[in-house]
Structure formats: structure tokens, C-alpha cells
Amino acid sequence: MSEQPNIASAAFLIADPTRAAILTSLLDGRARPAGELAFAAGVTAQTASSHLAKLLAGGLLAVEAQGRHRYYRLGGSHVALALECLASMGPAGTVRRKPLGREAQSLRFARCCYDHLAGRVGVALTSALQERGFLIAAAGKRFEVPSDGVEWFGAVGLDVAKLKRGRRGFARQCLDWTEREHHLAGPLGAEFMTLFCARDWLRRSKSSRAVQVTPKGWAWLEAQLGIDERSIVGAAY
Template identity: 65%
Template structure:
């Protein structure tokens, strides 16, 4: 009986159609801004803000601040499991997604964000660096460079001793606004992106933030970080 209030409260929060739509939109594990969740639920920004405040208080979502923006994600895997279990009771209708324009697709795939690599490629690089044990997530939205990582960056051509740490440390986790996952920012992210340009792995477009990967770049991304071009291009668009 002692658990009943928690069950009732969670059921009440999930039971509202607008809040349920917001939670379902977060099932892919990515963080999303309130405006996007309002659109998914078909409600106004003010109404969405009220719903999100209730979901936050109920522990069904968490919030992350990136600059002036706030991004929401599910409160944990247990919330996703509960939603998926409930969704399995009834058949789900197919979801229709709007296909972005070609220029927007290129921007989302690979771009520069304040001089560090972002987009789907930037997130893949961050994941590759972690999978190889070169970076590890740390507190306060930081990445720590492991000894193996420092050696790898040095071999690639970065002088780690000369890269000065900022107030937010050598490398930090920057939430990607299209992928809703983290890419590598901070002094390391900036210098690493510059090195990739110098080595000819990537090219920056002259009049936009779009980044193009060269054939040599794809070869090296696959060899060094396990990033396969066609597998990455085949991934489902985030929005």
C-alpha cells in the first residue's frame, strides 16, 4: 500500500495525452528543447512549459542547460521501460517524419560548432574516442583525457602540453542541438578539429558551418575510430 501514491502520481502524469506525447518523443534517448516537445504534443509553448514542470517534479524527465537553452530527456532507463511496456499493450500507429531540405541534412550530418566538430559526425567521433578509451565522461559535463588518449592525440599531431585548459577544463561535453547527444568541445575539441582540417580529413565550407569529409578522412576515421561512412549515413535522422 505504501507504493500506491507513487504509482498513482506516475500514472496521472503519463495519462495526459500531451505529456504522454512528450515522453514518447524522448524515448530515443536524445534530449529535446521545450519548443520541439510542444510541437510533438500539439500544444502551445506555455502549456508545454507547465507540463514539463510537472514531469520534472514527478521524476519522469530531467533537464540540462546548454547556454540559454534547456533540453529535456527521460528521467532514466526505468522510465523508458515503463513507457515501452505501456505502449506494447496497444498497437502503435506509424510515425511520419518531415524530411529536411538537402542543405539542412548536410548541416546536421557534419558542421562546426564554435570551431569544434558537431553534428552526427561530431557525436560519432566523441563516441569513438570513448569506445577506444581515449576519453571518459566526468562530472560537470567534462571529458577526461586518458593516458592512452593523450598518447593517441600526440601521435596524431597534437601537442597536448601546449593546449591550455579553460575554466571548463581541457575537454567538455557539448550537447549537440540536432543529435541531442554530446560532442567534444573545449580547447581539445577546437584544436582537434583544426588538426583534422590541416591533415585533410575534413574541409570547412567557405560560406557556412557545413563540414565535408574527404575520402582520406573517411579512411582514417574508420581506421582510427571505427567510424564507417555508410553506416553513419544510414542512421535515422534525429528530427
């Protein structure tokens, strides 16, 4: 008898609204204590503790002890990918919705998708890289980096040859759940995000997944990839 993946077990854990809120609050890749996760999910510490135990047992979370404190994070990038894919499965057609609040607008504009850039800015960045031939969409939801791309990324400060390859290479297509288009993920996407933050082109929020593009970042994006701040801001709001 061949073993089958236990999809139902993972689906059951994610389907609970409280557990879904806990998982979503960790999609920026950071580790958080139980009290902060309880607040994010709108439940008591005791209730959060029960849900955290189930998520740990199911492999969706990992925990790290530091002194008397325990910090929880997603079980890996595969968990983040599953959550983003599930979030993108809603209807793609025009649906009447209430106007987005400020936080929701910020997340749609630019946010962390675990360890890489997502939202309208992430999609625009990926599209510009493809238009210039620095990324090429390939089978298996991968991106290939041709020689021109290797040269361009090298000039920016990323040595593509040194990136660790995963099962699907080092550059992956991740479906953006707000934009319904792909943004750049995988080791290349993660290193790109790290570089942007290190050079103060992007600034991550301390309290949410939102990401801010700095004036220096906008100047670089326009000079290097023709990404104009006004066109993206105008389309997003």
C-alpha cells in the first residue's frame, strides 16, 4: 500500500480562522512570542497556546527557545508558499468589496512574502526583469537567469552562481495573491530582498508585513528598471 500525503490534516489545521490568523501574521518570516500571536489572532493567551501546540505538532510551525521565552515562526518557506497559494484561490472576477483600509492598502502595495518582496511593487519588479530579458519564465514555475541576467545581477551585487539551488532551482515564480500575477521568489528573490533592505531601498515594518520603498529605492528602480513610482501608486489606490 503506497503512502499518500496527508493533505487533509494540514488543510484542517489551516482552515481554523484563529490558526489561519496566527500563520498569516508570521508570513513576514519573523519569529514572534505567543502573546504577540494571541493579540494578532484576537484570542486569549490560553486559547493561542492550544492552537500553537496543534500547529507545531502538524509541522506548520517551528519554535525556538531563548531563555524562558519561546518564539514561533513558520515551519519553512514551503508553508509560506502554501498559504500564499491558498490565498490566491478566490474568485478572479470583479467583486464588490468595501474599500480597503490603510493597512490592507499597504500590504497590497508592497509586503514581505516570507523572505521575498510581494505585492504590486514585487510584481512590477519581476515584470521589469522579464521585459529586459534578465529573467525568463520556465516550466515548473521556475525562472531561468540567462547570461545577460547573470551579468546584471552581478553588477547589482548578487552572484547568481553562488546561490544555493533548491528542488526548483534558485528562482521561483510565486503567485501573488493580491495581484494574481507572479513575483520572484526562491533564493534569488530572498537575496534580492536582503540587498534592497541593506541598501535602504526598502524598509520593513516592525509591526506588520508591509514594506516601504524609500526615495533612494524609487530612484534606483526608475533608473535601473524604468519602474515609475507615480504609475504604481496611482494604480494601487
